[in-house]
Amino acid sequence: MGGGGFVDGGPLKRAHLYEYKITGYFIFACIVAALGGSLFGYDLGVSGGVTSMDDFLKDFFPKVYRRKQEHLNETDYCKYDSQILTLFTSSLYFAALFSTFGASHVTRNKGRRASILVGSVSFFLGAVLNAAAVNISMLIIGRIFLGVGIGFGNQAVPLYLSEMAPAKVRGAVNQLFQLTTCLGILIANLINYGTEKIHPWGWRLSLGLATVPATLMFIGGLFLPETPNSLVEQGRLEEGRKVLEKVRGTTKVDAEFADLVDASNAAQAVKHPFKNLLKRKNRPQLVIGALGIPAFQQLTGMNSILFYAPVIFQSLGFGSGASLYSSVITSGALVAGALISMALVDKFGRRAFFLEAGAEMLCYMVAVAITLALKFGQGVTLPTGIGIFLVIIICLFVLAYGRSWGPLGWLVPSEIFPLETRSAGQSVVVCVNMLFTALIAQCFLVSLCHLRYGIFLLFGGLIVIMSSFIFFLLPETKQVPIEEVYLLWQNHWFWKRIVGDAEKDGLDI
Numbered sequence: 001m002g003g004g005g006f007v008d009g010g011p012l013k014r015a016h017l018y019e020y021k022i023t024g025y026f027i028f029a030c031i032v033a034a035l036g037g038s039l040f041g042y043d044l045g046v047s048g049g050v051t052s053m054d055d056f057l058k059d060f061f062p063k064v065y066r067r068k069q070e071h072l073n074e075t076d077y078c079k080y081d082s083q084i085l086t087l088f089t090s091s092l093y094f095a096a097l098f099s100t101f102g103a104s105h106v107t108r109n110k111g112r113r114a115s116i117l118v119g120s121v122s123f124f125l126g127a128v129l130n131a132a133a134v135n136i137s138m139l140i141i142g143r144i145f146l147g148v149g150i151g152f153g154n155q156a157v158p159l160y161l162s163e164m165a166p167a168k169v170r171g172a173v174n175q176l177f178q179l180t181t182c183l184g185i186l187i188a189n190l191i192n193y194g195t196e197k198i199h200p201w202g203w204r205l206s207l208g209l210a211t212v213p214a215t216l217m218f219i220g221g222l223f224l225p226e227t228p229n230s231l232v233e234q235g236r237l238e239e240g241r242k243v244l245e246k247v248r249g250t251t252k253v254d255a256e257f258a259d260l261v262d263a264s265n266a267a268q269a270v271k272h273p274f275k276n277l278l279k280r281k282n283r284p285q286l287v288i289g290a291l292g293i294p295a296f297q298q299l300t301g302m303n304s305i306l307f308y309a310p311v312i313f314q315s316l317g318f319g320s321g322a323s324l325y326s327s328v329i330t331s332g333a334l335v336a337g338a339l340i341s342m343a344l345v346d347k348f349g350r351r352a353f354f355l356e357a358g359a360e361m362l363c364y365m366v367a368v369a370i371t372l373a374l375k376f377g378q379g380v381t382l383p384t385g386i387g388i389f390l391v392i393i394i395c396l397f398v399l400a401y402g403r404s405w406g407p408l409g410w411l412v413p414s415e416i417f418p419l420e421t422r423s424a425g426q427s428v429v430v431c432v433n434m435l436f437t438a439l440i441a442q443c444f445l446v447s448l449c450h451l452r453y454g455i456f457l458l459f460g461g462l463i464v465i466m467s468s469f470i471f472f473l474l475p476e477t478k479q480v481p482i483e484e485v486y487l488l489w490q491n492h493w494f495w496k497r498i499v500g501d502a503e504k505d506g507l508d509i
Contacts, residue, residue, distance in 0.1 A: 014255040018481065020166040021249030025225075029164055029247065032220030034176035036116060036157035038213040039123050040150050041184020045331060046206050047089050049192030056203040060136055061085050078449035084136065086442050091140050093438035095147025096154065097431050103155035104427035108273065111226045111234065112163070115156035120218035123149025124211050131208030142207075147434075149214065154430045158414035159422060163227040164247060167481040171345040171411060178407035179338040184213065186331040193328055228257075229419060232264040259483040263419040273424035282421055284495045288474055289413035290428040296466035297409030298436035300361060301459030302401040313391075326391050333395040337402020349478040350408050351470060357404030358467035364397040365460035372453035405466075409433070415477055416485050 050056050057065035064082045099122075107115045126145030133139040157177050165173035191209060195202035228247065231240030240260065244253045270276045277286055313326040345353060368390065375386050410429075417425035447455045473495075475488040489495040 014259055017255030018167065019248065019250050019252045022169075023247065023249040026164065026247045026249070028223075029225055030161055030173055030176055032217070032224055033112075033116060033157050033160045033164075034180045035213060035217040035220060036119065036153035037177040037180035038184035038187075039119070039153050039210070039217065041181035041186075042188045042210050042213055043092065043146055043150065043184075044181070045185035045188025045327075046192060046210065047092075049189060049196070049327065050203045050206050051085060051088065053192075053196055053203045053206075055200040059200075060088075060133075060139065083442070083446070086445055088136075088139055088143065090438040090441035092143040092147035092150065093434045093441060095144040096151035097147075097434040097438065099148040099151030100155050100427045100430040100434070103152040103430070104273075104423045106152070107156050107159065107230075107426070108233070108423040111230045112156045112160040113221060113224045113226050113230075115152045116160065116224065117218060117221045119149045119152030119156065120214045120221060121149075122146075122152065124214035124218070127208060127210035127214060130210070131204045133204075133207075146210070151430060151434070153217075154410075154433070155423075155426050158410045159426050160227055162411075162414040162482060163229040166248065168479050169346060170415060170482065171350070171478060172342045174411040174414060175338060175342045175345065175407040177410055178402075179335070179342060182331065182334040182338045182402060182406070186328065186335050189328040189331045193325060229260055229263070229422075232257075232260045233267055233419060237261070256481075259481070260419075263483045266418065267420035270420040273421050274428075277421050277424055277428065281499055282418070283498050284473075284489045284492070285416050285418075285421070285425060286428075289416045290425050291432055292466075292469055292473075293409055293413055294429045294433035295436050296462070296469065297405050297433060298440050299459070299462045299466065300401055300405050301365065301440075301456070301462075302398070302405065329391065330395055330398045333398040334402040334406065337399045337404075338407055340399075341403040341407045344403075345408070345411070346478055349476045350412055351474060351476050353404045353408060354470040354474070355467055357400040358463055358470070360400040361397055361404075362460050362463045362467075364393050364400070365456045365463065367393050368397075369453045369456035369460070372456070412474070412477065415480075415482055418486060419483070 054065060054068075057068065061082060061084065064085055067078075103115050103118075106118060122145050126142045126147075126149060129138055129142030129145060133142060158174060161174045161177055162170055188206070192206055195206045198205065225243050225247070226239075228240045228244040231237075231243060241253070241257055244257055244260070245251050248256070276282065277290065341353060371386060371390060371393075375383070413429040414426060444455070447458075451458065475492045475495075477485055477488065480488065486499075489499040
C-alpha cells in the first residue's frame with residue numbers, strides 16, 4: 001500500500017523478509033490505545049439508557065415524559081419522537097465530525113499518541129459537564145466536548161493499532177478497538193441497569209462515570225510509544241527504528257524499516273493530503289475506505305438498535321427495567337461477535353465475514369419487520385412469546401454485525417490507505433461515519449414513527465446494496481503488509497483499469 005510504489009515505480013514486495021515476535025511492550029501499547037474504543041462504546045451505550053430514564057426525561061424533556069406515560073394507540077411507535085431529545089444524542093456526532101479534521105492535522109504532524117491524549121482530555125471535560133448539567137444547554141455543550149474526544153480518539157486509535165501490528169495479526173489487533181467499544185457499551189448498559197433504581201440522580205452517575213475510561217486512556221497514553229510509521233513520517237528515523245525493534249522483539253527489521261522509509265519519502269512529497277486523496281491512483285481507497293464502508297457501517301441499522309435498544313424495548317412494552325436488561329443482553333452479543341471476529345478474521349479473511357454476516361442480517365431485518373407488521377402498533381402490549389422472539393432476533397442481528405461490519409468497518413479503512421494520505425483518509429472515514437451516525441440518530445425515531453415496521457425493511461434493502469458493494473469492489477486484505485496493499489488494486493478486475501491507467505499515464509485525476 002506504500003505510496004513508494006506509485007512514486008518511483010519500484011514495488012516494495014519485501015513482506016516475506018519481515019520478522020516479529022509478540023512482545024509485552026507491543027501488548028501494552030495496543031491495550032492502552034484500544035481504550036479509545038471504550039470512550040465511544042460507553043457513550044453509545046449510556047446515552048440510549050439515560051434517554052429512557054424517567055428522572056432524566058422529567059428534568060429535561062417533560063413533554064416526552066408525559067407522552068410516554070399516556071399509552072395512546074398512535075404513540076406506540078412515536079412515544080420518543082422528539083427532535084430535541086435526538087439532538088441530545090446526535091450533537092456529539094456532529095461535533096466528532098468537525099473535530100476529526102483538526103485531529104488529522106495533529107495525527108499527521110504531532111503523532112497518533114498526541115491525538116489520543118487530546119481526545120481523552122476533551123472526553124473527560126464533556127463527562128463532567130453532562131453529569132453536572134442543570135439545563136439543556138449544559139447537556140449539549142457537554143455532548144460537544146464528548147464529540148471532540150471521540151473525533152480525536154476514533155481518528156487516531158485504528159491507525160495506531162494497524163501501524164503497530166505485524167501484518168499476520170493485524171486484523172485481530174485492530175479489532176481491539178471494536179472489542180473495547182463493545183465492552184464499553186456492555187458496561188454502560190450494566191451501569192444504567194443499576195443507576196435507573198437511584199432516584200432522582202441516577203442518570204447523573206451514568207453520565208459522570210464516562211470520566212473513568214477517559215482518565216485511564218490519558219494516564220496510559222502518557223506512557224504509550226509513538227508508532228514507527230509516525231516517527232519516520234516526522235523525520236525521527238533513529239527513534240522510529242528503535243521503537244520498531246522494541247515492538248517487533250527483534251533487531252532484524254531492515255526490510256520493514258526500509259518499507260516505512262520508502263512510504264515516508266512518498267508521503268513527504270505530498271503537501272496536501274486531502275487533495276491527494278482525490279487523485280486517480282487513490283480512487284479505490286477513497287470509494288471503498290473513506291466513503292463506502294463507513295457510510296454503510298451505519299446504514300446497517302445497527303447503531304439505531306444500540307442507541308435506542310432501551311427505547312425500542314420499552315416501546316415494545318417491556319417496561320423500563322426490563323428494557324435496560326434486554327439492552328445488556330444485546331450488548332453482550334456484540335462483545336461475543338467482536339471476540340469471534342478477532343479470533344477468525346485473519347484466518348478466513350475480511351470478505352467472508354462481510355458477505356456471510358450480510359446474508360444473516362438481511363434475514364433478521366425482514367423477520368423483525370414481519371413480526372412488527374403483524375403484531376404491533378395497535379396500542380396493545382406485545383405477547384411475551386413475541387417479545388422474546390424479537391429479543392432473540394435482535395441478538396442474532398447484533399452478533400452478525402459484531403463480527404462483520406462493526407469491527408471491519410474500522411479495520412479495512414485503516415489498512416488500505418498509503419502513508420501519504422493515511423491520516424487524511426482516516427479523518428474522512430471518521431467524518432463520514434459520524435455524519436451518518438448523526439443522521440441516523442436524528443432521523444431514526446421520527447422514521448420509526450412514520451415508516452413503522454417499514455424502517456426495518458429499508459435497512460434490509462440497504463444491507464443487500466452494501467453486500468454487493470463488498471462482493472464486487474473489495475479485494476481480500478488479510479495478512480497483506482500495510483505498505484503493500486496498493487498492489488491489490490493493480491491486480492483487481494475493476495480497480496486495475498483506474499489505478500493502472502493513472503500510474504501508466506501519470507494522471508492525477
